[in-house]
Amino acid sequence: MSILTAQLDLRYPAFSLQVDLEIPLRGVTAVFGPSGCGKTTLLRCVSGLERAPNGVVRLDQTVWQDDKMGTFVPLSSRPVGYVFQEPRLFPHLSVQSNLEYGRKRVPAVRHRITIDAIVELLGLKRLLDRRPHKLSGGEQQRVAIGRALLTSPELLLMDEPLSSLDVQRKREIVPFIQRLNTELSIPIIYVSHSLQEILQLATTLIIMKEGRVMRLGPLSEVCTQLDARYFMEGRHMGAVIDTVVESHDTEFGLTTLGFSGRHLFVPHQEQSIGEGLRVQILSRDVSIITSPPDFHSSVLNVLEATVTGIGTIHADHPFVDIQLDVGVPLLATITRKSLVALDLHPGQRVYAQIKAVSFRQEYEM
C-alpha cells in the first residue's frame, strides 16, 4: 500500500489551506467538506496544477514537490490521472482519439490497462467514433474517466466528477467508479461535497473544514465517532458496514448478511451469495435495550453490543449519541431521558435493536 504525503501551507486573504497529511492509499479515499474548504485546492496541489510555496508532496519515496530541495515535478511527469468536475474532452478529437491521447504519451512498457478493457469496463463501445459534443454529460464523464485511466496512473484524482450531472447520470456512473476500484486496483482520491456519493464509494474518509483536515480514518470509524454530527448532516449520520450476502430465505423473502461473525436480516437482495454489500445503519434507527431480548419483538435485528462512548450532552438538545461496538462501530441516537433511565456507561453490555438498514442503491443522491 502506498502512502501519499502532503505538507501544504497556502494563504490567501480569503482562503487558506494548511495540511500535513499522510494518506494511506487503499481503495477510495474520499475528501469531504463544504464548498470552499480547500478540498479541490488540496487535489490541485497533489497533482501539481497548483504549487503551494515551501510545500512537500510525496508518493512513498518519490518526491513530487519539495521546495527545500528545489524539486517540483510538473503534472505531465507525475503518474497521476485527473478527472475534473467537467469532462474537458478535446472537442476536435473523436472519443477513440480522446481515449488514446494520454495512452500514446506513456511509454508502452508502462501500459497496464488496455483500451479494450476500459471500453468494456465503462461501456464505451458504441461511442468510440463519435465526437464529444454528441455525447450526454454522463457519457462524456465516462470517457474522461477512461482517458485518465489509460495513462495507467499510480493514483487517480477525481474532483467532484459527478457534481455537474443530474441524478440519473450519477446513478449511471457510481457503479463504474466502484468497479474501477475493485477491478483495476488503482487507488483513488475522490473529492466531493456529497455525503451520499462518499458513503457509497469511500474506504477512507478525510473531512476538511476551512482549509484544515478535521478527521482522517477508515470510513466506518470516522462516521461513527461521537462528534460525527458536527461534520455530517444529522439525518445521514450512522454506521457504514461492508457485509457479505450469506443466504437467501425464499419463504419469507429475506436475505442474511454477515459481518464480523454477526448477522443482519434484511429484505431480499439481488446479490448472490458471497457477494459484498455495503449497508448503512442510521443512528436514528438504532435503539438500545439493557436486558436480553427474551420477549417477543417485531424487530428482527438485535445485536449484542458494548457501549464504547457517550456523546456530549447539551442541555438544550433532547438527544444524545451513543457509540457501540458490535464487532464494528455502531452509532445510536437516543433521548437524554433514556440515557438516564438506562443508566448507560462505557463498557456496559447492551443490545442494539436495528429498526432499519439502508442499502447503497437506496441512498438519496
Place this chain on the structure above:
Amino acid sequence: MDVDWGPLWLTMQLAGVTVIVLLLVGTPVAWWLAFTKSRIRTMVEAIVALPIVLPPTVLGFYLLVALGPHGAIGGFWKELTGSSLSFTFTGLVIASSFYSLPFVVQPLHGAFESVGKMPLEAAWSLRASKFDAFLTVASPMAIRGFLSAIVLGFAHTLGEFGVVLMVGGNIPGVTKVLSIAIYDHVEVLEYTQAHILSAVLLLLCFAILTIVYTVNRRLPIHVS
C-alpha cells in the same frame, strides 16, 4: 494596352512573408496575452493595438526613422549584414509586420482565451508537455482564430499604402506594391490600368473572405 503585373506579384509576396513573420512573432505574444497575470499586460495590449488607430503616415514616419541606417532597427541590420533596410523588400516586410500586427494578434488572443486553461490542464494531466498541449490541443481548438489571423493579416497587408510609401518608396520590382501602382496610374490618368488593378484587388479580397467564411463554418470544431 499594357498592364504591369509586377506590383501584384510583389504585393502577394509581401503579404505572404508578412503573415508568416507575424504568425511566428504574434502567436507567442497572443498566448502570453491570453494567459499572463502580469500587470504590464494591458500596456502590451495597447501597444499591439496602436497600428489600428495610428495614421499610417505616423507609423510610417517612425518606421522610416527606425529602419534608416542610423535608426534602432536599421543600424543594427546594417552592422549585421552591411546593407541598409530603407527602400528594400526586407524593410517593407518589417514595416508591414508592425502595421498588420494587431490583425494577427487580436484574433489569436481571442481564440486562445476562449480555449482557456481547462483543456490545457486536461492535456497536461494526460502527460502532454506544455508545448505538446499547445500544438495538439490549443492550436486545433483555436483553428478559427488562426484562420482569421492569417486572412486578416494577409488582406490588411495587401491594402497597405501609407506605410509603404513612407518606408519603401516606389521602386519598381522592389517596393512598388499594388496600391501604389494604382495610385501612380491615377496620377497620370491611366484609368484603364487603374481599373484593372483595382478590380483584381477587389475580387481577390472578396474571394479570400468568401472562402474563409465558408471554410470557417464547416471547420470540424465543436465546443460543447
